Amino acid sequence: MSKEKKTLSRRKFIVRGGLGTLGVLAVGTYILRNPIRRKVLGLANSMDTAYMGSTNDPMLWFEITEQNTVRLHSPKVEMGQGSFTGLAQMAADELDVSxxxxxxxxxTTATGNIDGMATGDSTSISGLWQPLREMAATTREMLKIEAAKKLGVDPDQLLTENASVKxxxxxxxxxEVAMGVTEWDIPDTPPLKDFKAYKYIxxxxARVDLSDKVFGEPIFGMDATMPGMLYGAIVRPTTIGASFESADTSKAENMPGVVxxxxxxxxxxxxARSMTEAENAKQAITVNWKTQSELQTEDIVTMMTVGNGKSTIIQKEGQALKGEGVVEMEFRSPIGAHAQIEPNGVLASVDGDKAxxxxxxxxxxxxxxxVANRLNLDEEKVNVIPTYLGGGFGRRLHTPHAVQAALMSKAVGKPVKYFFSRKExxxxxxxxxxxxxxxxxxxxKDGLLEGLEHHFVSGDVGNRSALVSDIVPSILGADIGAIRGGFLQYTKVPNxxxxxxxxSLPFATSWWRSLGLLANTFAIESFIDAMAVKSGIGPVDFRLRQIADDPLGIRLKETIKSAAKKAGYVDQAVNGRAMGLAASIDSGTPCAQVAEVSIEDGKIKVHKVTCALDPGIAVNPDQVRAQCEGAIIMGISAGLHEQMYVExxxxxxxxxxPYEMALMKHAPKEIDVVLLQGRDRPGPVGEPPLGPIAAAVANAVFRLTGKRLQQLPLKLS
Structure with a gap:
């Protein structure tokens, strides 16, 4: 049966946390000292983000139904990454259910199960690995305690199997155990099962959301409905930096369907009564915008040049490079859009003091x-019901249009549904x-690096976002999103x-899948490849000989060796095809890729990608492979096609x-994924495979053409 009101007894679980924004700031003024600042930035760059929510009540998470199934209320949202399936596997094994x-x-927020870290940073599985299994195991023991009462036996005499206590x-x-129970005894967290005892992990x-998607069930935000709902539209500027001054709405007020x-x-x-009528009325409104100068792409390129803005050394060992023999290269990446299939949208209903x-x-x-702040409501009176996402990729790490829809609903006294147009x-x-x-x-003299430097400029990723406090940039001196992938992994180099x-750019930039990883890895790994060519040492050995033998370095070297071996890497073009190698580390997950490339009709064609990834424990190996495949194709799209302009x-x-993206014909015919397990817990998976692909392709192109491509998207002319 569905859960009823319960009273906690015995003890409460801890509230889990990690080195998030508050944890970093707690270091205090000492962080302003550069060595400590660099250490904290390095830690923030390499660590897994912990779950930041309450685990004081397992019954906020689990619900026993009358059909004898267990319903898991996930604080992480499903946006295609397959996290619901992995979470189900983790819970099922400890709960002893199929x-x-x-x-x-x-x-929903009404359940009280809210993750302060949101859904992002590739941590839906890794962040919940420990707390979810602990709560599932504890729930299992709670059921045994109640069953013992009903059966008149000692709990130690009972076993659990297939959602039953025997x-x-x-x-x-x-x-049957849960029937009538309103107060649960919560025991100390029991020992978790040995990994070998797990059936599913x-x-x-198979994915738990497969059927709904195959049969087109209304599970996405765009499918949401409420009785009597109306439709909204918002007048938005079309130029950068425009601010609202006034509007003439007289014509729109009398148009058909306008409420x-x-x-x-x-x-x-x-x-209005329909989306079309709302959009038609929007076109009839004349708005006076206060606009800024008419920027062009060239202006943005000039702004985004190393030496402009304020610098922070995020990593340093030894001396800066000076004197003769220094090789220098430049690389650039463009503005990129999220371009997810489902545009942002919301359905809001405000009724009195509830939303x-x-x-x-x-x-x-x-x-x-x-929503609560803008409508002056208690947060407990606002129930946010998440839907499946038709693509996220960081685009939905701030959704302020919920406020606009709520205000429109309050004004008309009915639910209002509003979605962005594709242009918006x-x-x-x-x-x-x-x-x-x-x-x-x-x-x-041995052909290895005696010095290596990476200087890079980026607009905001974490800074000025809704998830990062305004004080963080002044404390840390660097954007924790932009520096992802910007650290050099070749730390055997003496200097x-x-x-x-x-x-700061004049338009909004923020989280995009992998954050700075794609651009930073493209630049670093392209340069490392160029230095390997100059040294005469093969690109595999050149890398391996300059990676430290610490735990993370050892794992990175294993991924490089595995990718090269699986791909049968050769360092020269054969029959019109060539291979390129690149590697990166993101949030403690090493990844190496080999791209096999040709040139067809003057364009780059990627035939095969071999990917070696070390995520630790792969809770669902098929889903990890799918994440690698998706990240590689997304990286090919960004690396070879995508670019926004300012006109x-x-x-x-x-x-x-006009916004070019990879099509089916651009996808590799083969993506071969090798999974390694260099640690005994899951690590982030969704973003790390995006790192190497652009550089791997560019390095292959060099072996075909002798031309080093230094700008994304990669073009031969």
């Missing part, structure tokens, strides 16, 4: 807080920032340093097609 007996749903010749289903199982025009200090909204928000969001708690989605994205990199290196430069102060393009 995969058919467990269901995963999104936790012992002394008697048996009760979990549903470490094995491929009300809402004017707030920061937006004008239209509520219900149905939304595709990665930040459930933050969305609730913003492109022009008002939180873009991947453009970057510029200068790499320097010098070889010693090395990485220097981050920050420039006359406006971000362009505003539609698929």
């Amino acid at each position: 995969m058919e007996q467990i269901e995963v749903v999104h936790a 012992g002394n010749g008697q048996s009760l289903s979990y549903a 470490g094995t491929p199982v 009300k025009i809402i004017e707030e200090d920061d937006f004008v909204g239209i509520v 219900t928000i149905m939304i595709s969001t990665q930040v459930i708690g933050l969305t609730r807080k913003e 989605e492109f022009q008002h994205d939180m873009f991947r920032p453009p970057t510029h990199h200068i790499l320097k290196g010098r070889l010693n 090395y340093r990485s220097v981050y430069w920050h420039v 006359n102060g406006s971000l362009q393009p505003t539609i698929y097609g």
Whole structure:
């Protein structure tokens, strides 16, 4: 049966946390000392982000149904990454239920199960690895305690199996145990099972959300409905930095279907009986915008050049490179859009002092807080109901349109559904920032690096985002998102340093899948490949000989060797094809890739990618491989096709097609994934495989053409 009101007894579990923003700031003023600052930045760059929510009550997470199944209320959202399946596997093993007996749903804020770290940073599985299994194991013991009472036996005489409690010749289903229980005894957390005892963890199982997606069930935000709902539209500027001054809404007010025009200090909204009528009325509103100068792409490139802005040394050992023999190369990456299939949208219903928000969001708690603050409601009166996401990739790590829809709903007294148009989605994205990199290196007499430097500039990723406090940039001196992948992993080199430069852009940039990893790895690994060629040492050995023999370095070397061996790496073109190698570490997960490439009709064609990844324990190996495949194709799309421009102060393009993306014909015919297990727990998976691919392709192109491509997207002319 569904859970009822319960009273906690005995003890409460700890509230788990990690070195998030508050943890970093707690270091205090000592962090302003550069060596400590660098140490903290390095730690933040390499660590897994911990779960940041309460684990004081397992019954916030688990619900026993009358059908004798267990319903897991997940604080992480499902946006295609397969996390629901992995979480079900972890819970099922400790709860002693089959995969058919467990269901995963999104936790609404009304359940109280909210993760302060949101859904991102590739940590849905790794962040919940320990707390979820502990709560599942504790729930299992709670059921045994209640079963013992009903059966009149000692709990130690009971065993659990297939959602039932058995012992002394008697048996009760979990549903029968839970029947009528309103107060649960919560014991100390029991020992977790040995890994060898798990039935599901470490094995491929079918996705729990497969059926709904195959049969088109209404599970996404765009599918959300409420009785009597109306439709909204928002008037938005089309140029960078434009601010609202005034609007003439007289014509729109009398158009067919229009219910009300809402004017707030920061937006004008239209509520109508259909989406088409709302959009038509929006076009009839004349808005006076205060605009800035008409920027061009060339202006952005000039801004985004190393030496502009403020610098922070994020990594340093030995001396800076000076004198003769220094090789220097420059690399650039452009503005990138998220371009996810489902545009941002929300369905909001405000009724008196309560609000219900149905939304595709990665930040459930933050969305609730913003709606409550703007409408002057208690947070407990705002229930955010997450839906499945039709793509996230960081685009939904801030969803302030929930506030706009809530205000429109309050104004008309009915639910209001509002979605971005595709043009709005492109022009008002939180873009991947453009970057510029200068790499320097010098070889010693043995052909190895005696010095290596990475200087790079990026717009904001974490800074100025809704998830990072405004005080963090002044304390840390660097953007914790932009520096991802910016650290040099070749720390056997006697002298090395990485220097981050920050420039504020006139348009919004923020989290994009893998953050700075794609651009930083492209620059660093392209340069390392060039230095390997100059040294005459093969690119595999050149890398291996300059990676430290610490635990993470050993794991990185194993991925490089595994990728090269599996691909049969050769260092010259054969029959019109060539291979390129690149490697990176992201959040403690090493990844190496070999791309096999040819040139067809003057364009780059990727035929095969071999990927070696060390995520630690792969809870669902098939899903980890799928994440690698998806990240590689997304990296190929960004590395060979995608680019936003600035024309006359406006971000362009505003539609698929002109915004080039990889199509089916551009995908490799083969992606071969090798999984290693260099540690005994899961690590982040979703973003690390994005790191090496652009550099691997560029390095292969060099072996085909002799030309070193130094700008994304990669073009031969």
